[in-house]
Amino acid sequence: VFADAVFHDAVEQSAIAISITDDSARILYVNPAFCAITGYAASEVVGQRQSLLSYKSTPRSVYQALWGALKSGKPWTGRLLNRRRDGSPYVAELTVTPLKSSQGEDEPTRYIGMHWDATEEH
Numbered sequence: 513v514f515a516d517a518v519f520h521d522a523v524e525q526s527a528i529a530i531s532i533t534d535d536s537a538r539i540l541y542v543n544p545a546f547c548a549i550t551g552y553a554a555s556e557v558v559g560q561r562q563s564l565l566s567y568k569s570t571p572r573s574v575y576q577a578l579w580g581a582l583k584s585g586k587p588w589t590g591r592l593l594n595r596r597r598d599g600s601p602y603v604a605e606l607t608v609t610p611l612k613s614s615q616g617e618d619e620p621t622r623y624i625g626m627h628w629d630a631t632e633e634h
């Protein structure tokens with residue numbers, strides 16, 4: 513059986529940027545790879561909206577597809593143009609997934625985002 517600590521270490525040491533948000537995409541947690549890719553410290557982004565990463569050039573229809581999938585309980589994968597803390601753009605290959613709580617139906621929905629920098633492949 514896996515100890516919780518192993519899951520914790522796996523998320524903390526993943527090379528993929530991971531964020532967990534509340535149901536309005538407000539950031540609750542980011543892992544070190546998220547900080548390495550975006551240039552933000554965890555303390556700077558926890559409590560902020562995930563849209564702070566948006567370069568504001570991705571078509572609205574892409575975000576509508578993302579939210580359409582999440583609201584119907586499905587994951588979504590796609591490419592967005594993100595902005596690092598220093599203002600530079602990068603292509604984010606992102607998968608977002610709604611988290612179904614194992615603690616019961618009354619728990620608020622949370623989302624998990626996982627992305628990597630796909631700029632060189634673009």
Ligand code: FAD
Pocket residue numbers: 531532533535536537562563564565566567572575576578579580583592593594604606608609623624625627
């Ligand atoms: P928004 O105000 O978000 O609106 C864009 C459209 O999205 C709206 O027209 C609406 O249809 C829809 N929408 C937005 N919020 C909701 C909601 N709570 N419920 C239903 N529909 C909604 N965006 C990035 O640019 N880069 C990322 O790396 C990124 N990672 C994300 C990770 C997670 C876990 C989640 C949940 C979201 C992520 N997003 C990311 C999407 C982000 O939350 C914003 O929707 C996006 O950045 C657009 O922001 P905006 O302020 O331009 O527009």
